[in-house]
Amino acid sequence: EIVMTQSPATLSVSPGERATLSCRASQSVSSNLAWYQQKPGQAPRLLIYGASTRATGIPARFSGSGSGTEFTLTISSLQSEDFAVYYCQQYNNWLPLTFGGGTKVEIK
């Protein structure tokens, strides 16, 4: 099983500031890495796939980078609606498709 580790667990950021979230895989997943956003009481929403491609309708302030085992999600200028929990997921290996533990982005 590929273990996904996200850091930090909680990130306190002021509106308008930049947020940088990290995700590390225990072995290479190539670029088969996705990021999801989850708000309280809602299902996760796909933000980024292929490590760096924004999903349909996702604003340009969200960007992803990395390959292999190290990945980053950057939110360039945090808006009020961006405060949420973010999960990475590897889909390189089909048994099982694993998620990171999540990073909560909260208002500073």
Place this chain on the structure above:
Amino acid sequence: QVQLVQSGAEVKKPGASVKVSCKASGYTFTGYYMHWVRQAPGQGLEWMGWINPNSGGTNYAQKFQGRVTMTRDTSISTAYMELSRLRSDDTAVYYCARADYYGSGSFAPYDYWGQGTLVTVSS
């Protein structure tokens, strides 16, 4: 538009079973795999397994082997997840999520999710 609509919340006693449904619309049901993911209160996301709606083939996470059964009814574009021998730590929101299959064991990420079904296990 693509929609995955799940059945309502359930309260079950330890040792019982629960069956959650996920009705798909807006796309060809048999053209995408359906995965199930759960989330315990305040916790992260846990993959449970998938079903191929076209063939009925399944693959379950080792943790749930022997307790989970995923089925589908193509006539009504609905996938089901049944979990048996429920324990208190099965209390969670259960999600279905659609994934394209690239072949050779490779999937796309989840582009559509159901709204979630809360299953509470309590005596």
